[in-house]
Amino acid sequence: MPIPVIDLEEWRHGSLDDRASVAAEVDRALQESGFLLVKGHGIDRSFRERIRESARSFFALDGGLKERYATAVGGRGWIPPGKEANTYVDGEQLPPDLKETYTSGWDQATGAPADDAEWFSPNVWPTEVPDLERLCNEYSQVMREFATELLGLLAVAFGLEESWFSDRCNQSTHAFNINRYPALHLTGPVDEGQYRIAPHTDFGTITILDRQAGYGGLQVYSRSDGWIDAPVVEDTYTINIGDLMARWTGDRWASTQHRVLPPSPEAPDEELISLIFFCEANLDHVVESFPPPLGLPNSYLPVTTADYLRGRINAITVP
Structure with missing residues (x-):
């Protein structure tokens, strides 16, 4: 299952043939795996590390202090361990995910009280x-601008005008999640069927992930090879599409199951922090699948x- 490395420099500054080649490679990858690695993005690595260091300072606080900022899944603030179980979406009652999250979002209020309370708190x-x-x-x-690009x-990879998707995502909410995956010496023994994040597909449009390599890292499901380790390439972002984008494209592109492995006895002190930006379509947009020949019959x-x-x-x- 190829997860290619896409060079944004070729897309930004290449010839028309270069841009067409990049778009074709993106189309192939999203049909086959739903995942890309992107280099040439120009986002300073030290910026991302400063965010991690600041987040570590928060996660290291006493639980009582963190509780002041607690929120439910979908809210804004601290999502404590044990509050999210990605297996539930498929009806499986496996243990909750082994992580805690600090989450924030776009603060562009709409003026509609119900919508603002639910989506723009x-x-x-x-x-x-x-x-x-x-x-x-x-x-x-920076991520909103990157997502627009x-x-x-x-x-273009799908055969549309370049602004087609971004015009329909320009007033959307977003979620920026900082996930902390604690080390094994902190979590204790892992329950059967428990993961840092259980197998799931993302829900929305595109996900932009800055991750750290580790024993308990990201795996992607391949129809031909089963679960494989997502390749690690220095200073790349991992990009994947979610269910709504797959639905939009009539399943021409795949919203692929992926998971984050539990902490490993081979690295009992390994703690990982991921920066995850979820880009969504405008909340009131009606997502309708493209019919063939762009999409597939559905x-x-x-x-x-x-x-x-x-x-x-x-x-x-x-609950």
């Missing part, structure tokens, strides 16, 4: 770690982004 920032707010806000702005590349009914995401978020929340 105010971000919550810990006073104990004062630089976390600034770093996350700066990074989210990637959506342009995906639109029986999807139209659905709004908000309705689809709401159902999925509710499904993975541990």
Whole structure:
């Protein structure tokens, strides 16, 4: 299952033939695996490491202090360990995911009280770690611009005008999650069927992941080879599409199952922190599948982004 490395420099500055070649490679990869690695993005690695260091300071706080910022899945603030179980979306009652998350989102209120309360609630920032707010806000702005560029590349790869997807995602909410995967010496023995993140597909449009390599790292499911380790290439972002993008494209592109392995006895002190940006379509946009020849034959009914995401978020929340 090829997960190619796409060089954005060729897309940004290459000839028309170069751009066409990049778009064709993206189309092939999203049909086969739903995943890409992207280099040449120009986002400073030290910026990402500063976010990790600030997040570590928060995660190291006493549990009582962190509880001040606690929120449910889909909210904003600290999602404690044991609150999310990705297996629930498929009806399996396996143990919750071995992680904790600090999450924030776009604060562009719509003026509609119900929508703003559900999707654009105010971000919550810990006073104990004062630089976390600034770093996350700066990074989210960079990610929104990066997502817009990637959506342009995906639109051309799919045979559309370059702005087609981005025009339909320009007022969307987003989620920026900082996931901490604690070391084995902190979690204790892992239950059967428990993962740092259980097998799942992402729900929305595109996911932009900055990850750290480790024994308990990312795996992707291949129809031909089963579970494989996602390749690690220095200073690349891992990009994958979610269920709504697959649905939009009539399943021409694959929303692929992936998981994060549990902490390994081979590295009992290994702690990983991932930076994950989820880009969504506009909440009121009705996602309708492209018919052939762009999409594949399918029986999807139209659905709004908000309705689809709401159902999925509710499904993975541990009561």
